Each structure stands twice: as structure tokens, then as C-alpha cells.
Amino acid sequence: MFDLTEDQLAIVHMVAGFAAENIAPHAIEWDQNHHFPVDVLAQAGELGMGGIYVREESGGSGMSRLDAALIFEELAKADPTIAAYISIHNMVAWMIDKFGNDEQRTTWLPGLCSMETLASYALTEPGVGSDAAALSTRAVLDGDHYVLNGTKQFISGAGSSGVYVVMARTADTGSAGISAFIVPDGTQGLSFGALERKMGWNAQPTRQVVFENMRIPAANRLGEEGSGFGIAMKGLNGGRVNIGACSLGGGQAALDKSVAYLKERSAFGAPLIGQQALLFQIADMQTELEAARTMVWRAADALERSTKDTVRLCAMAKLVATDAGFNAANTALQLHGGYGYLSEYGIEKIVRDLRVHQILEGSNEIMRLIIGRIAVDG
Amino acid sequence: MKIVVLIKQVPDTAEERRLDPGTGRVDRQANDPVIDEITERALELALSVKDKDKSTEVAVLAMGPEETSKAIRKALSMGADSGIHILDPALAGADITLTAAALAAALKGAQADLIIAGNESTDGRAGIVPAMVAEHLGLPLLGALASAAIGAGTVSGERLNDAGTQRVSAPLPAMLTVTESFEEARFPNFKGIMGAKRKPVTTLSASGLGIATEPLSTVIDLEQRPPRTAGRKIIDEGDAAAQLVDFLVTQRLI
Ligand SMILES: Cc1cc2nc3c(=O)[nH]c(=O)nc-3n(C[C@H](O)[C@H](O)[C@H](O)COP(=O)(O)OP(=O)(O)OC[C@H]3O[C@@H](n4cnc5c(N)ncnc54)[C@H](O)[C@@H]3O)c2cc1C
Numbered sequence: 001m002f003d004l005t006e007d008q009l010a011i012v013h014m015v016a017g018f019a020a021e022n023i024a025p026h027a028i029e030w031d032q033n034h035h036f037p038v039d040v041l042a043q044a045g046e047l048g049m050g051g052i053y054v055r056e057e058s059g060g061s062g063m064s065r066l067d068a069a070l071i072f073e074e075l076a077k078a079d080p081t082i083a084a085y086i087s088i089h090n091m092v093a094w095m096i097d098k099f100g101n102d103e104q105r106t107t108w109l110p111g112l113c114s115m116e117t118l119a120s121y122a123l124t125e126p127g128v129g130s131d132a133a134a135l136s137t138r139a140v141l142d143g144d145h146y147v148l149n150g151t152k153q154f155i156s157g158a159g160s161s162g163v164y165v166v167m168a169r170t171a172d173t174g175s176a177g178i179s180a181f182i183v184p185d186g187t188q189g190l191s192f193g194a195l196e197r198k199m200g201w202n203a204q205p206t207r208q209v210v211f212e213n214m215r216i217p218a219a220n221r222l223g224e225e226g227s228g229f230g231i232a233m234k235g236l237n238g239g240r241v242n243i244g245a246c247s248l249g250g251g252q253a254a255l256d257k258s259v260a261y262l263k264e265r266s267a268f269g270a271p272l273i274g275q276q277a278l279l280f281q282i283a284d285m286q287t288e289l290e291a292a293r294t295m296v297w298r299a300a301d302a303l304e305r306s307t308k309d310t311v312r313l314c315a316m317a318k319l320v321a322t323d324a325g326f327n328a329a330n331t332a333l334q335l336h337g338g339y340g341y342l343s344e345y346g347i348e349k350i351v352r353d354l355r356v357h358q359i360l361e362g363s364n365e366i367m368r369l370i371i372g373r374i375a376v377d378g
Numbered sequence: 379m380k381i382v383v384l385i386k387q388v389p390d391t392a393e394e395r396r397l398d399p400g401t402g403r404v405d406r407q408a409n410d411p412v413i414d415e416i417t418e419r420a421l422e423l424a425l426s427v428k429d430k431d432k433s434t435e436v437a438v439l440a441m442g443p444e445e446t447s448k449a450i451r452k453a454l455s456m457g458a459d460s461g462i463h464i465l466d467p468a469l470a471g472a473d474i475t476l477t478a479a480a481l482a483a484a485l486k487g488a489q490a491d492l493i494i495a496g497n498e499s500t501d502g503r504a505g506i507v508p509a510m511v512a513e514h515l516g517l518p519l520l521g522a523l524a525s526a527a528i529g530a531g532t533v534s535g536e537r538l539n540d541a542g543t544q545r546v547s548a549p550l551p552a553m554l555t556v557t558e559s560f561e562e563a564r565f566p567n568f569k570g571i572m573g574a575k576r577k578p579v580t581t582l583s584a585s586g587l588g589i590a591t592e593p594l595s596t597v598i599d600l601e602q603r604p605p606r607t608a609g610r611k612i613i614d615e616g617d618a619a620a621q622l623v624d625f626l627v628t629q630r631l632i
Contacts, residue, residue, distance in 0.1 A: 010455060010571045018565050048568030061568040 002297070008070060011063075015071050018047060019078035027079035030203035031349050034195070036160055037082070037203065038118065044086060045115025049075075052090050053238070054097040058105050059113045065238060065300040069245040073293075076249025080353040083249060085204040087242035088156050092119035092165050095235045096182065099223040104182060108163055117162035121239075122152040122209050123232050129153075130366050132167070133175035133229055137211065139168035144218045146170075146181065148189070148211040154360070158207035159192040161185060165235075166209070167228045180228035182220045189214030200352030237310060238303055239361045240318035244296045247325025248289055250354045254332035254347055255285045261336055278335060285328040292317070292324035312374045319367040322357040329354050379530070379550075380435045381424040382488050383458070384481060384495040384508070385417040387442050387449035391500050402597030403471050404501045406443070413449045416496030418563035420556045424494050425457045425564065427528050435459050437488060441469065441480055447579065455566035455574035462488065466583040468591040475594045478507050482514030483587035492533060493553040497522040508555045518548035524559040 004012070022040050030037060044050070052068045054060020068090065075083035093112040096104055111117030128134045137150025148168055155164075164183040171177030183190060193208030223231050259282060262273040272278055299317035302310045329350040333340035340347045358364045389395045389409030398405040413421075421438065428434040438453040440446050441464035450461035464480050472480065485493060493512075498505035512519035520526070523546075526535035533554060534547030566574075584591045612621050626632045 006451075007572055007575070010452070010566070010574075011568065014455075014565050014568075014571060046567065047565055052568070056569075061572075063568060063572070 002294070004070070008067060011067060012070050012074055014047070015049075015074040016077070018044070019075050023075065023082055024078035027082075027203070028343060028346055028349060030079070031081070031200075031353075032202070032343065034202045034205075036085075036157075036205055038160060040082070041086065041089075041115045041118065044075075045113065048113075049086055050089065050115035051093045051097070051109065051113035054090075054093050054109060054113055058097045059109045060093070060097060061113075065241060065304045066297055068238075069241055069296050069300045072242050072245035073249040073252070076246040077253040078249075079203065080246050080250035080350060080357075081201045081203040083246045084201065084243060084353075084357070085156060087239065087246060088121055089115065089119045090242065091235045091239045092121050092163065094238060095121075095165055095180070095231055096222065098234070099180070099227070099231050100182075103219070104222065108182060112163065118157055118160055119163045119165065120155050120157040120161040120209070121232075121235065122155050122158075122164050122166045124153050124155070126151055126153045126208075130363055132232070133178070135167060135169060135178065137166070137168040139170050139179060139181060141170070141218065142215070145215045146218055146221065148181070148183075148214045148216065150211055152209040154196070154206055155209045156201075156204055156206055158209050159195070159205050164190075164209060165222060166211075167232050168211075170225050170228075173226070175229040176226050178228040178232070179225045180222040180231045181216060182222055183211075183214070183216055187214055187216060199355060200349070201356055236361055237314040240314045240367075241296055241299050241303060243357050243361045244292065244299075244317045244321030244325075247322045247354050247357045248293055248296060249325075250350045251285070251289050251325035251328035254329040254350045255282070255289065257345070257347060258282065258285070258332040258335045261339075265337075272335075281331055281335065285331055288324040289328055292321040295320045312371055315362070315367040315370040318361065319364050319371070322354070322364060326351070326354045326358055379427070379431070379433075379491045379528075380437065380489060381427060381492045381494060382437045382439050382462075382485060382490040383417065383421045383424045383453070384493065384511075385421060385438045385440045385449055385453055386414045386496070386499050386501075387411045387440060387446045388414040388499055388501040391415070395501065397600055397602075399600065399602070401471065402600050411445055411448065413452055414496060414499050414501070415563075416499065416556065416558065419558070419560040420494045420496050421453055421456060421458065422561050422563040423526065423528075423556055424492075426561070428457065437462060437490070439481060439484055439488070440464070441472070441477060441484075443467075443470065450579055451574050452566065454577045454579075455570040456564060457566070457570060458577075460577055461579040463579055463581045464583075464587070465581050466585075466591070468584050471593065472591075473593040473595045474504050474507055474510065476589075476591070478510030478514060479589050480584065480587060481507070482511045483589050484582055485511065485515060491550045492528065493517070493551075495553070495555045497555040497557050508553060512553045515553070518552045520546050520548055520552065520554040522557050523554055524557055526554055526556070526560075 048061035051060030052063050056062035072083050096108050123132050125135050139146045139148045162185045166181045166183050170179040189212045191210045196206040265272050296317045299313040302313045333347045336347050339345050390412045393409045396405045424436045436458045437460045438458045439462045495508040523535035524538050532549050533552050537544045612618050
């Protein structure tokens, strides 16, 4: 049950090779120069990473959620920021495959699967994050078009993406009044805020997305009117498993670097790895990551089979894995002493990158809210 | 066009490799087995022909123990259409003459227009197997090329040597070997990985090929490479350049 298949091992091997060659050597530089490597993303797309769990008949790779988790963990070992962006892109591609009609699939998915076109997910607004059902961006039907007005906040990939899946209000009925729309870049009335300056995730842009009397054809509505919140949340179930996997990869990389460093660094006349206090920290990092990995794999399997406890397991996986990943990275920084604090060693970047995983795709408080409510109300 | 690529599974060069003093053979347990990088480049060349002309059929041929099937599977995931695995315990430790005879026998049935191999392997290395295979098959060999142009009826290429660049060409069917100047191999994509196990692999034994299994050569002796000793340090007291030249001359390095 916990052994990977030969295919999965081959997939992990390929992704690790790709990431080691094309991502890892540049990760620090991209972070420092705030460079979003769209060319490397297109290479990843050629290998099938743009539509990992998009069905084959829609042009995707048709792989499982567990395959996806393995892929994101490997990518994140090289750079959590790039891995996380690819995870958001895949979430959007899957939403179009799952909830779109044939025409929408044939229009958007070829470009998304090859990653020649990038995708963004636009739910959060300046005034609403955790309480997403209270969003206020408005979409009003006018003939065979919708007219959108409002602002989305913190949108990953904004300004570089070719496709935005936007959640907007079509009725004043709470979460039941939200619809999802496919908005292509270049639409008149669509504009972007300035690049946000952030603690981490610097190799991908985060911007506001602004709609001012933006008209899009009614045919760009994804799913039925009023189904947008459900679509957004279903996308996030997978997003949470994937972001958890990204944290595992970052945490594992930080742990592996720590083991190597403690073997090589001497103090008080002997390699530091001989200090049991430090060895125990390694043991704790490893155990927490492995426990979280087990949880991520289990949630991925639940998602794949659409079991009844999918929502709960995905929330648990996200909570456990993003905490374990961040804690491992932060401990790794301490184990590296002053060198951990220098950019050159790559550890402080992992800490900065993984910190946001505890906040987005539903904050870890919101994960507890979901888990707690299900525990209490069933 | 049908292209057969000879691929070899070798111990990973990223780690230290060793010979087994008992058998005189490469210790294949000591390292992860991988496709020899040079034969990956050979495969890349074949696949680049297929990229341009989809009707091109690319087969890979490998001789080796059970685990060689992994190298064949990897080649199939990268885009080769089929595999041939010469698998026979009696061929374990085959020398170059036997290896060449076995490969040639398998190639006789394969009806290739072009056979591509690496110029030499990174493990037990003589660099002669492709030439012997070509000899067995009576095919022209364009060896150790730096570049190649593969046409419908001919193959041509360039070979670099001390004197300059040789331009060589041959009518098909022919055999060529690539050097490190060829493109690095592509990564297999997900579809390739998932589809590899559905592609056909033929397994052939020595008796099936109708070849003998007695090697013609034996390893008489082998020695571990002596551990490296500390180098000589030249301290510059005005005559370092002269000392350096002396050293290089006495070592016949210049
Ligand atoms: C770098 C970055 C990239 C992002 N990318 C995207 C993107 O691509 N698309 C997108 O739509 N959004 C994106 N987000 C937004 C992200 O999902 C939100 O920031 C997140 O959901 C939290 O919302 P908020 O910031 O409004 O915080 P708030 O909801 O205001 O919460 C503030 C704090 O209160 C806590 N809290 C809130 N409600 C409760 C409660 N009921 N019980 C207990 N605690 C509570 C929260 O956990 C948090 O700690 C991104 C954010 C960042 C920082």
C-alpha cells in the first residue's frame, strides 16, 4: 500500500532530474531577482506538468492525485515557489477540465497543458480572504455577456497568466450566489496592480487583478450560475494536497542539507552530527515529515477515489504538511548556525517560501475550522 | 526508416566504480545501474530523426542481465518504439568478441536501415564493439562522429581528429557511433513513462540467436588502482616556471 509503483518511481526520477538540472541551480537567483521563469515552465509543460491530473482525452497527462503529490514534492525540493505556482496552474486546468463544457476544454486546455498559457486562480479580495463566501466582485448579465466589476487580491501569476478563473457574485445569496468565469488576458477592462513585495515566493508574481466594466461572453461562465463557490472549493481540495506536498519537498530539502552540513561542520573538536541534541532534531524533522507525507498520500488517495472524508483528509494533510515543512526548514536554519541566515546556503529562502503555505489555500486556522466542524457535526 | 540503437546499462558514473577482484568483472552491485550517457545521446539522435519524420521506427537493443530491462524501459519511455533484450546467464561476463557476435546476430533479424551506438562505454571499455558489429554485418561504419546528417538513403557526418575534420558518408544501411558532442538526451514525458510498459520487448537467448557462449579472451589478472599519493609542491623562489616545465617534460606531458 505504501510502496510506489515502477511507473511512479520512474516519474519521481524524471521530475527529480528535470528539477535538479533546470530549476535548483537558479532558485536563489530567481528569488533575488524576482524572476518568474516562464521558459522553464514551458519545458515542464512539454513533459506533461501543465495538466497532471487533467484527463488524457482533454490533452492532459491523466495521472492520479498521488502521482501529482509525488511530482510537487520533487519540484519543491528544487524550489518551493516554482512548485507551488505549477500546483496553482494545475488546479485551474483541472477546474476547466472537470467543470467546463467541451468548447471550453478545447479552447483552453491545450495551451494550459503545455504551459504555453499560464493560469491564475482568483478568489481572494482585499476585504475577504478566509471568509471567501462573502466576496463582493460582481458579475451582471447583460445580453449574452457578463459585466464584471471588483478587485481580487494576492493573485499568484497575475500579469503573466493568460487565463484567470475568477469567482464573482451573480446573486446576493451568500455562497450560492457565486459563479466562476474564465477570463483571458487582454480582455478590455482587465488590469493588474503593482507587483507585491513579499517575504518569499519571489520567483512568482503576486498582484491585484482589477475588473472595471469588463465584458466577457456568457459562454465563458464555468459551470452553472451559482455553482462557483463549490467549484472553487473543489479545486482547493486538490490545491491543499498539492501545497502540502510542496511543503514536504521544501522541508525534505532543508533536512537533507542539514544532515550533510552537520556531518561536515566541526565544533569543539568533532563533527556536529555527533551531538545527540542535534541528532534528535534531525530525527524529529524526519519523523514529522514522514508522518505528514503519509497523510498527504492518504488524502491524495481519498481525492482520487472521491471518498466521503475527502474534505477532512485534504484539510488535515494541508495543516500537517505545511506545519511540518515550515518547522523542518526553520530548524534547518538553526542547525546551520549563521550560515543558515545567509542567502547563499539556500536555507533562509526555504523558510521564507514555506511560511506562506501556512497562510494560503485556506489558512491553517481555517483547516482547523473545517476539521473541527466535521468532527463535531459529522 | 528503421533505426536500431545499441544501449548499454552501466554503473552510474556519479559514484566510484569498482572491479570485482574475484571475477575480474565490473561490480554491478556497487552502483545504481543507468543507461550509459553516450548511448542516451545515440538514442537522442535517433529520436530527433523520429521527431521530424513520425514514420521512423526506433528500436533499442541491449545485452545484459535481468535488470537491463529497466534501461530498455527508460529508452521506451523516452520515445523508442520497441526493445530487444539479449538475456542469457550464459552470456554473463561476455568479452567484446562475444558481445559483438551476439549483438550482430540480434541485428541480423532486425532489418535496420541505420544502427546507432556510442563510440565507447563508460564502464568496461574498449571502443571496438561497434566496429566488430559492423564487420559481422558487412555494413559501413562511420565511427566517433561529432555530427551527423541522416538522409533517406545516406548518412553523413563529421569526425574530428588531430589533423582536422573528416567528412564521411555512407549509403544506408550503415552504422554510426556518436561522441559526447551530440545532444544530451531528453527527459521522458509523463505519457512516455506511462506508455512504456505497453511497448513490445523481445527477449533473445544465445541459443535463440544461434551463437556460442564461450568468450575468446580471459582476464588473467587485475589490480586495484593504487591510492593517490600526495602531489609535489613547487614553491616559487624565482625558478618555479623552470621547475614546472622540467616536471612536465620528465613526465612526458609536453
Ligand atoms: C503570496 C500569496 C499568494 C496568494 N495567492 C492567491 C491566489 O493565487 N489566489 C487567491 O485567490 N488567493 C491567493 N492568496 C490569498 C490567500 O489565500 C489568503 O491570504 C488567505 O486565504 C487568508 O486570507 P486573508 O489574508 O484575507 O486573511 P484573513 O481571512 O483576514 O485572516 C487573518 C487571520 O485570521 C485568521 N482567521 C480568519 N478567520 C478565522 C476564523 N473563523 N477562525 C480562526 N481564525 C481565523 C486567519 O487564519 C488569519 O490568521 C495568496 C496569498 C499570498 C500571501
